[in-house]
Amino acid sequence: MERILVIGAAGQIGSELVTALRKVHGTDNVIATDIRDVADDLKGGPTALLDVMDDKRLIHFVIRHKITQIYHLAAVLSGNAERLPMQAWHINMQSMMNVLDLAREVQEIKKVFWPSSIAVFGPTTPTRETPQLTVMEPTTVYGISKLAGERWCEYFYNRYKVDVRSLRYPGLISYKTEAGGGTTDYAVEIYFEALKHKKYECFLKEDTYLPMMFMDDAIDATIALMESPADKLSTRSAYNVGGISFSPKEIAAEIRKHIPEFEITYKPDFRQAIADSWPQSIEDSVAQRDWGLKTNYDLAKMTDIMLREVKAKLK
Numbered sequence: 001m002e003r004i005l006v007i008g009a010a011g012q013i014g015s016e017l018v019t020a021l022r023k024v025h026g027t028d029n030v031i032a033t034d035i036r037d038v039a040d041d042l043k044g045g046p047t048a049l050l051d052v053m054d055d056k057r058l059i060h061f062v063i064r065h066k067i068t069q070i071y072h073l074a075a076v077l078s079g080n081a082e083r084l085p086m087q088a089w090h091i092n093m094q095s096m097m098n099v100l101d102l103a104r105e106v107q108e109i110k111k112v113f114w115p116s117s118i119a120v121f122g123p124t125t126p127t128r129e130t131p132q133l134t135v136m137e138p139t140t141v142y143g144i145s146k147l148a149g150e151r152w153c154e155y156f157y158n159r160y161k162v163d164v165r166s167l168r169y170p171g172l173i174s175y176k177t178e179a180g181g182g183t184t185d186y187a188v189e190i191y192f193e194a195l196k197h198k199k200y201e202c203f204l205k206e207d208t209y210l211p212m213m214f215m216d217d218a219i220d221a222t223i224a225l226m227e228s229p230a231d232k233l234s235t236r237s238a239y240n241v242g243g244i245s246f247s248p249k250e251i252a253a254e255i256r257k258h259i260p261e262f263e264i265t266y267k268p269d270f271r272q273a274i275a276d277s278w279p280q281s282i283e284d285s286v287a288q289r290d291w292g293l294k295t296n297y298d299l300a301k302m303t304d305i306m307l308r309e310v311k312a313k314l315k
Contacts, residue, residue: 002110003029005067007052007099008074009042010034012177013115013169013218017071018042020219024227031065034074039177052095059102062109069226071113072099077182078119078142079271085141092145100152104160112164113226116150116238118211119143119183120168123277130279132240132286139277150237157236165225166238170211170282172218173302175309183271183278184210187251190264191306194255195314199263203271206249206264209280213243214297214305221293228291235286239293242282246299254303 002025008014009032018032022045032042033050050061052074062070074095081088096114103109121130122137138144149166156162171184175191186202187210193200213221221241225233252264287293297305 001025001029002068003031003066004069004071005031005033005062005065006071006073007033007050007095008072009047010036010038011073012172012174012215013222014071014073015039015042015177016174016215016219017073017222018045020223021071024223031067033061052098053091055098055101058098059106062102062106066108067106068108069111069113070099070103070109071222072096073115075115076142078117078140078274079183079185081142081145082140082270082274088141089145092142093148096149096152100156100162100164103162103164104156110163111226112162113222114149114153114164114166116166116168117142117146118168118170118278118282119274120147120150120238121277121279125279127280129281129283130240131283132235140274143277153238154236163230164236165233167218167221167225167241167287168238168282169218169241170213170243172213172215173306174215175306175313176215183274184212186248187212190248190251190255191303191310192314194259194262195307195311198259198261199265200252201265201267202248203267203269204248204275205268205272206266207247208272208275209245209247210275210278211243211245211280211282213241213295214302217243217295217297221287221295224293225287225291232290234290239287239290240282240284241287241293242284243295244298244302245281251299251303254299255307258303258307
C-alpha cells in the first residue's frame, strides 16, 4: 500500500492531482499539504499545514505518516519569480533539496515527483518542435531554478538511486483554480474575463505561440509517469510533454464562437520577454515511447469545457 504526500496541494496542479491520486490509491492514503488551507473539496481526505522549507518538521511528518511517495509541487512561478528573484531561487531550490535529501535518507520513500517546465529552455533553443535533448540556456530565475533542479534530479538518481521523476510542463489550463503568477496564465484568465466582462486585456502579443496543456491531460501524464516501471525510463532529468500550441489571437477566436461579443486587447508587459524566450511547440516522442504519453484535448474541446465549467463556477 502506498502512502502519498502531496506538497503544494493548494496550487493549480496539486488541487486536481490529489483528487486523481485518491481515486488510484484510496482517499485515506493521499495527504494534501500546503502552507495555506487546501480547497474544501480536498478535505474529504487527510490534509495538513506543512512548510516544505522546514526540513525538521518535514522529516518528522514523513516518518510519522509512513510516506512512500512524495509529489513536491510547491514553487514560485515565472512571473512572480522575476519580481523577487533571490527569494524565488531560495524557495524553489531549497525546498527541492529538502525533499531530495529526505528521499535519500528515508528508505521507505520509493518515488519522488518534481515538476520541471518549458522555462528550462531559452532564446537559443530551437523554438518549434523543441526536442528532448537540446540547447538549454534559460534567461529567467524560474527557468534557471528548473534547469538546476533537473540536474539535481539526475544527480540524486545516479549517485543515490533516488527514484525521482519529472515532466517539463507547458502552460497548464484549468477551471478549478485561477491564475497564479505564471507567464502562460493568460490562457486561464481569458476564460474568466470573457464570462465576467466579455473582454480581456492580454499581457502578451496576439501572435505569441506557447505550448499549453489542459489540466486533465497533465494529471494523466503525471500519474502515467509515476506508475511506469523504473526500468522503462530513459530520462532522469525531465520528460518533454507537448500538449497543444496556440496564440492569444487563436484562443480569442475560439471563445468568440461561444461569446460573439468578446473583445481582446493587447498590452504586453515584462512577461512578453519571458514568453519570447520559450518554445512555440514541444516534441515529446521520448515520453510517448518510454511510458505511453497520450493527450486528448485540442483548443476547441478545451475551450468548450473551460467556458462551461467557469460559467458554472461563477454563478
